[in-house]
Amino acid sequence: MSAVIDIGWTQLGLCLLFILTAGGASIALRLGLQRDLLWGTVRSFAQLFMLGLVLKYVFHIKLWWPVLLIFWCMLAFAVQIIHGRVKEKSVRYLDTTFLSMFLSFTLITMIINGMIVQVRPWYEPRYFLPLGGMVIGNSMNAIAIALERLFGELRRSKDLVEMRLTLGATYREAAADITRGAVKAGMIPSINAMMGVGMVFIPGMMTGQILAGADVITAVKYQIMVMLMLVGSTSVGSVLVVLLSLRRCFTRDGRLRL
Amino acid sequence: MIELRNVAFGYTERPLCEGIDLTLRRGEIALIRGRSGCGKTSLLRLLSRFHLPSRGNLSLDGRPYGEFPCEELRTRVVYIHQSPVMENRLPVLENLLLPFSFGIHKDKTRPEEQELEGLFAAFHLPPEVLRREAAKLSVGEKQRVAIIRAHLLQPEFMLLDEPLANLDDESASAIREWIARQSLANLGLVMASHQPVAGLPRESVRVLEMGEGRLRERRD
Numbered sequence: 001m002s003a004v005i006d007i008g009w010t011q012l013g014l015c016l017l018f019i020l021t022a023g024g025a026s027i028a029l030r031l032g033l034q035r036d037l038l039w040g041t042v043r044s045f046a047q048l049f050m051l052g053l054v055l056k057y058v059f060h061i062k063l064w065w066p067v068l069l070i071f072w073c074m075l076a077f078a079v080q081i082i083h084g085r086v087k088e089k090s091v092r093y094l095d096t097t098f099l100s101m102f103l104s105f106t107l108i109t110m111i112i113n114g115m116i117v118q119v120r121p122w123y124e125p126r127y128f129l130p131l132g133g134m135v136i137g138n139s140m141n142a143i144a145i146a147l148e149r150l151f152g153e154l155r156r157s158k159d160l161v162e163m164r165l166t167l168g169a170t171y172r173e174a175a176a177d178i179t180r181g182a183v184k185a186g187m188i189p190s191i192n193a194m195m196g197v198g199m200v201f202i203p204g205m206m207t208g209q210i211l212a213g214a215d216v217i218t219a220v221k222y223q224i225m226v227m228l229m230l231v232g233s234t235s236v237g238s239v240l241v242v243l244l245s246l247r248r249c250f251t252r253d254g255r256l257r258l
Numbered sequence: 259m260i261e262l263r264n265v266a267f268g269y270t271e272r273p274l275c276e277g278i279d280l281t282l283r284r285g286e287i288a289l290i291r292g293r294s295g296c297g298k299t300s301l302l303r304l305l306s307r308f309h310l311p312s313r314g315n316l317s318l319d320g321r322p323y324g325e326f327p328c329e330e331l332r333t334r335v336v337y338i339h340q341s342p343v344m345e346n347r348l349p350v351l352e353n354l355l356l357p358f359s360f361g362i363h364k365d366k367t368r369p370e371e372q373e374l375e376g377l378f379a380a381f382h383l384p385p386e387v388l389r390r391e392a393a394k395l396s397v398g399e400k401q402r403v404a405i406i407r408a409h410l411l412q413p414e415f416m417l418l419d420e421p422l423a424n425l426d427d428e429s430a431s432a433i434r435e436w437i438a439r440q441s442l443a444n445l446g447l448v449m450a451s452h453q454p455v456a457g458l459p460r461e462s463v464r465v466l467e468m469g470e471g472r473l474r475e476r477r478d
Contacts, residue, residue, distance in 0.1 A: 163343035166306060167357040167411065168333040253307055254328030 064123040078140040088151045093245045100240035108233040135233040142234035146186030153178040171250040186238030265314030284446040292468035298450035302417040306337035340419040342404030344392035382432040398429025415446040
């Protein structure tokens with residue numbers, strides 16, 4: 001296998017042409033995305049370089065607590081991003097989101113690190129953090145979609161839910177179809193990703209491994225594991241967040257808060 | 259028996275209505291009258307626990323409302339919305355049987371189709387309506403189906419919000435006839451209406467006027 005070809009700083013700077021293209025389109029079509037494009041680019045550079053520095057340090061020291069500290073920061077940021085995206089004011093869901101992400105992450109990474117990849121020690125940052133990052137990133141999207149669907153549908157179907165409550169339904173019975181729809185909405189993207197993988201796109205992790213000189217079949221095995229792991233984590237995350245947050249959408253005496 | 263003692267309710271710090279002392283009994287028809295926005299619907303929602311009082315107590319058969327599991331309370335005191343809501347994609351029959359899929363009604367016997375047809379006839383509804391998609395019902399048909407659906411749960415009280423508003427003559431007279439019969443049954447009826455309700459037996463209807471933040475019984 002040949003060594004990885006490094007990207008020079010000038011070459012990396014050339015990538016900004018893509019942003020200029022997008023900015024040009026935004027100006028020409030008056031999309032008003034210039035500010036977001038600029039801020040997004042600055043953040044991408046800053047965040048990824050910062051991550052690189054931190055990883056370099058963490059990979060070096062091989063202690064469990066900095067690994068967990070990074071993991072908690074990732075988790076907290078993900079929850080913050082979900083909170084910014086969902087924008088529901090009547091229901092408290094920050095803690096249920098955090099708990100769902102934490103449980104789905106812990107369960108899936110324990111299985112992956114302990115039983116499948118069999119990493120020793122379990123916190124080996126080279127595995128724990130990238131795999132965990134993928135789980136958190138995907139769970140974050142799934143949870144945001146599931147919550148948006150849950151709150152949106154409850155608001156849209158308020159009369160229907162209340163009608164069921166008037167006839168003696170519990171809050172779970174009254175919102176059963178909405179709960180199912182929300183969990184499904186959270187799970188579908190990762191299931192769809194399994195359909196297109198390898199046919200429509202070559203996933204980032206596999207590309208990265210191949211570029212880094214890994215054996216293609218090893219990269220394939222890792223990628224399959226990742227795809228299945230993401231289905232697992234988005235399922236656990238969506239189910240947990242919907243069930244835990246649903247309770248919050250109703251008062252103790254069975255009134256809809258939304 | 260539902261009792262309200264010194265009840266006040268509203269949506270702001272200033273109550274919409276206050277000082278309500280009221281006893282509602284089974285077999286009694288109570289008509290709450292008042293102009294739009296005076297709080298009639300809120301009072302019905304209060305009675306079915308979809309709204310909470312800002313002051314005072316409500317009890318059912320001497321037991322405070324707060325001690326009931328809300329499913330039990332709402333099965334005994336059923337609220338029917340002014341524009342009844344149905345599962346529009348489902349046929350009427352499935353709409354009628356929907357509550358029997360809820361845990362609290364699981365042990366109740368599901369009504370036979372013959373019984374339903376009898377009830378439909380009493381409400382001037384042809385039996386074929388049972389198979390019709392709920393979305394295709396008229397407002398009057400929906401109102402009647404909603405009353406039948408609630409009736410099947412054998413509640414102790416039924417709360418009807420403007421049951422005769424915007425209805426065609428046939429629907430209105432079918433509901434009026436049914437209401438009149440309830441004074442002989444053991445069902446307590448509480449109705450809210452912003453207009454006088456004609457055609458009900460005066461002697462069996464208790465009229466309560468709501469206005470200027472108070473609820474007063476009319477005795478004439």
